[in-house]
Amino acid sequence: MFKPGKALLAVFAVAATVLTGCGDDAADNANELRLWHYEGPDSAMGKAWAAAIKEFEDTHPGVKVKFEEKGFEQIQKSAQMVLNSDEAPDIMEYNKGNATAGLLSKQGLLTDMSSEVASRGWDKLLSESLQTTCKYDERGVMGGDKWFGVPNYAEYTMVYYNKDLFAQHGVEVPTSFDSFVAAMDKFVAAGVTPLAMGGKEYPAQQLLYQLALSKADSKWVSNLQQYTGDVDFHDEAWTYGAQTFADWVSKGYVKKDSAGVDAESMGLAFMGGEFPMMVSGSWWYGRVQSTVKDFEWDSFLFPGSDLALGSSGNLWVVPTKSSKKDLAYDFIDITMKQANQNLLGNSGGIPVAADPAAITDPKSKTLIENYQTLADRDGLAFYPDWPVPGYYDVLVSATQKLINGTATPDEALDELAGPYEENLANVGG
Structure with a gap:
């Protein structure tokens, strides 16, 4: 799916370091986790992921968060080139489907996260219909057997x-x-x-x-x-x-x-x-x-x-060139937690693992109920x-x-x- 045309691509540079007292910038950069997403700050996902970044900082001492702004269209056109270079981020939001995440998986630019998905239980939180867009075969066709992405919303x-x-x-x-x-x-x-x-x-x-x-x-x-x-x-x-x-x-x-x-x-x-x-x-x-x-x-x-x-929402993907995969998985894990899911749901998003009783906003309830109507009749096309x-x-x-x-x-x-x-x-x- 495609998101609003002028929504901003926020690129968060997260520096996760152990305090050794060396003060070496090169060492700091070596431990940096770079995270990209293209949701506006007033969107449901933008609000939930801002909270996730704060929790990530709280649970990973020494983390610094930086960001730069890019357009959605720009990353759509440049993803293959960027992910095949030293400029690749460590984790990013990317569009799902054969022509995007599927193509990058086929080209070897995305990490197979199958074992991580199983060990962290993310597969238990996602319905079969949502899993379709997460998994790709060797042709890059969705519905395959390997996990190359994880969505935390629909x-x-x-x-x-x-x-x-x-x-x-x-x-x-x-x-x-x-x-x-x-x-x-x-x-x-x-x-x-x-x-x-x-x-x-x-x-x-x-x-x-x-x-x-x-x-x-x-x-x-x-x-x-x-x-x-x-x-x-x-x-x-x-x-x-x-x-x-x-x-x-x-x-x-x-x-x-x-x-x-x-x-x-x-x-x-x-x-x-x-x-x-x-x-x-x-x-x-x-x-x-x-x-x-x-x-x-x-x-x-x-x-x-x-x-x-x-379908599912866009995917958290981990580029093959990422050297901070464990930290990337930690961040994904936070976005899948119920507290973050509840925040997403009450902010106008469709969570995949929220507590239904915790969604109190009336319009948000309507949004989620209509989604469930579609999902129940296999209506997501x-x-x-x-x-x-x-x-x-x-x-x-x-x-x-x-x-x-x-x-x-x-x-x-x-x-x-x-x-x-x-x-x-x-x-x-």
């Missing part, structure tokens, strides 16, 4: 909505796909664009995939994501998704200039009260919760679909960019063309089919 996409704008325009909260479309028609009739959208980054491609998912099933997802069967980009699901996406643009549900809007601007527009709805992920939840003060808001599962984009390295950019291009009207739905689907089929031949799927 995520899914939903519809955020502005309750005040719904009330102002007399629009009922949708409970079905038809009522969802009717709600958008009512907003358009009142001169209001219903959906905040960012076509420059992940949001538009995720809506395209969600529309396709509404006509798909779990076998369709497995075929696409894990290469377990034939994939046809002109089947009923993909055709419906692309055609409906294009129709929504032409009907005014999505602004035609949104092709140049990034994810951060989309989120800011929704949080600023400019749009009634935003279809996006739980990674926004804590930020919306802490930012929106001028209107009432809530969320609901995408109507008319048993499937939604979702991963993300569209996962199957192919570099597919994110392909999807951005195709959906921008649908927004701009420079490609037909069939042409956009042809654009998706080529790289997928080429990659399938490479992985032996």
Whole structure:
């Protein structure tokens, strides 16, 4: 999955030393643990991991914490080069899926953590569905037998909505796909664009995939994501998704200039009260919760679909070049502890090992309950960019063309089919 486009990559340099009195900077650097993550400080994960860093410092005498800021897009494009150099961190948050963590595992850039996972009991805290994105085979395909990452949260996409704008325009909260479309028609009739959208980054491609998912099933997802069967980009699901996406643009549900809007601007527009709805992920939840003060808001599962984009959260991975693996595992362990999990849950995140009774915030309870609804019906369908390295950019291009009207739905689907089929031949799927 992809996180908000302008979320910051925080790179924490943690110096863990034994006090020998030598005062040698070189010795300090030799014991340094470098930790990267790209969550904003006001996100649920940012808050929980800040607390984890403090606990790490308290339990590891002599630790110093430093950080530098980088963009998510930058680390997406440079991870392979950085992890294959002396600049590699000792632990980092990284995107899960075949095209990212899977590719790095195949290239030998990530540590196989299988024995550590078993000895520390992390496997006991993660459901089978969440484990899928942690484990990869020799091809770098998820669902394999070796652990290359550990998530401490889960995520899914939903519809955020502005309750005040719904009330102002007399629009009922949708409970079905038809009522969802009717709600958008009512907003358009009142001169209001219903959906905040960012076509420059992940949001538009995720809506395209969600529309396709509404006509798909779990076998369709497995075929696409894990290469377990034939994939046809002109089947009923993909055709419906692309055609409906294009129709929504032409009907005014999505602004035609949104092709140049990034994810951060989309989120800011929704949080600023400019749009009634935003279809996006739980990674926004804590930020919306802490930012929106001028209107009432809530969320609901995408109507008319048993499937939604979702999975485990991004992974804690330990680069092969890390020389401080034990310290990295200690940090992961703290983020898996119940106290940190409870904090994450009450801050607008979806914990994997919290005490349900300890989640007291009402909106956080709704978030977690809706996630459980999806998980219980095997409704987590991963993300569209996962199957192919570099597919994110392909999807951005195709959906921008649908927004701009420079490609037909069939042409956009042809654009998706080529790289997928080429990659399938490479992985032996």
